[in-house]
Amino acid sequence: METPASLLPPGAGRYAPSPSGDLHLGNLRTAVAAWVLARDSGRSFRMRVDDLDAARARPGVAERQLADLAAIGLDWDGEIMWQSARSHAYAAAADQLADQSLVYECYCSRREIAEAPQAPHSPPGAYPGTCRDLPEAERERRRSALGPGRVPALRLRATVDELTITDLVQGHYTGIVDDVVLRRGDGVWAYNLAVVVDDAEQGVDQVVRGEDLLSSTPRQVHLADLLGLPHPQYVHVPLAVNAAGQRLAKRDGAVTLADLAQEGTTTRAAIARIVASLGGPEGADSIEALRGVVTAESLRSGPWVVA
Ligand code: GLU
Numbered sequence: 001m002e003t004p005a006s007l008l009p010p011g012a013g014r015y016a017p018s019p020s021g022d023l024h025l026g027n028l029r030t031a032v033a034a035w036v037l038a039r040d041s042g043r044s045f046r047m048r049v050d051d052l053d054a055a056r057a058r059p060g061v062a063e064r065q066l067a068d069l070a071a072i073g074l075d076w077d078g079e080i081m082w083q084s085a086r087s088h089a090y091a092a093a094a095d096q097l098a099d100q101s102l103v104y105e106c107y108c109s110r111r112e113i114a115e116a117p118q119a120p121h122s123p124p125g126a127y128p129g130t131c132r133d134l135p136e137a138e139r140e141r142r143r144s145a146l147g148p149g150r151v152p153a154l155r156l157r158a159t160v161d162e163l164t165i166t167d168l169v170q171g172h173y174t175g176i177v178d179d180v181v182l183r184r185g186d187g188v189w190a191y192n193l194a195v196v197v198d199d200a201e202q203g204v205d206q207v208v209r210g211e212d213l214l215s216s217t218p219r220q221v222h223l224a225d226l227l228g229l230p231h232p233q234y235v236h237v238p239l240a241v242n243a244a245g246q247r248l249a250k251r252d253g254a255v256t257l258a259d260l261a262q263e264g265t266t267t268r269a270a271i272a273r274i275v276a277s278l279g280g281p282e283g284a285d286s287i288e289a290l291r292g293v294v295t296a297e298s299l300r301s302g303p304w305v306v307a
Pocket of ligand 1: 050210
């Protein structure tokens with residue numbers, strides 16, 4: 001029986017897979033770390049499927065990801081949140097920002113952005129602000145020049161250009177805050193907006209996720225500030241890498257539960273590898289063995305080399 005969301009204790013951790021392919025050992029390990037830190041701190045644990053781009057979602061992938069998470073022993077509270085069903089919430093948040101004059105239309109293609117000269121003080125990689133202050137006549141012209149099926153993207157008029165966040169594993173991190181996309185030119189709501197809106201909606205106050213998302217965090221914190229939402233605690237977990245030190249990927253061989261099963265490795269054996277990688281007792285094949293073992297401190301030991 002699922003616990004109704006209204007009966008959950010305050011505070012939650014979460015895991016939020018994007019259904020782009022099967023989860024590999026590194027993804028599963030991050031999910032386990034998120035689960036242990038939430039449960040050990042008395043938080044509930046929520047699940048969300050980041051299927052914003054429903055048109056591109058491959059059928060059955062999210063279901064397999066959820067089945068794999070359950071197979072390694074994760075449990076979660078309340079209903080699963082599916083981002084594809086939450087456009088109304090993202091539109092409401094964009095409206096709230098627009099009411100504060102913090103949203104503008106952007107007509108730039110990726111190429112135009114890459115080729116645009118950087119504004120003198122903007123950090124490398126930041127949106128150069130091409131469409132920030134266009135006169136209305138120019139907006140009209142560029143709007144009518146958009147190709148079929150395109151709408152103007154919506155961008156945030158950011159009010160700072162960098163921000164320092166505190167992460168329990170990484171310490172203080174200062175990163176770019178630029179005019180992030182809120183809605184893309186194909187009408188799909190952007191990840192950075194959705195994640196902030198959804199974490200607040202699910203009562204998430206502890207975000208444990210891969211280190212690859214650290215650089216997006218200042219943008220998300222700025223969005224939360226402008227929307228009047230609380231900041232969660234952040235724990236960015238070092239990634240799993242292959243023997244060459246590159247981020248673990250499908251090409252590295254048997255790295256998903258399905259691949260491992262094919263070569264005769266049981267799910268229990270896969271769990272044991274994850275448990276050992278997180279500092280649990282050798283040979284323990286239940287994630288319960290990690291209760292009290294995984295901490296922000298223990299996660300500082302660097303990447304997990306999956307060889
Ligand atoms: N869905 C994102 C991913 O799989 C993670 C989002 C998050 O944890 O904030 O990369």
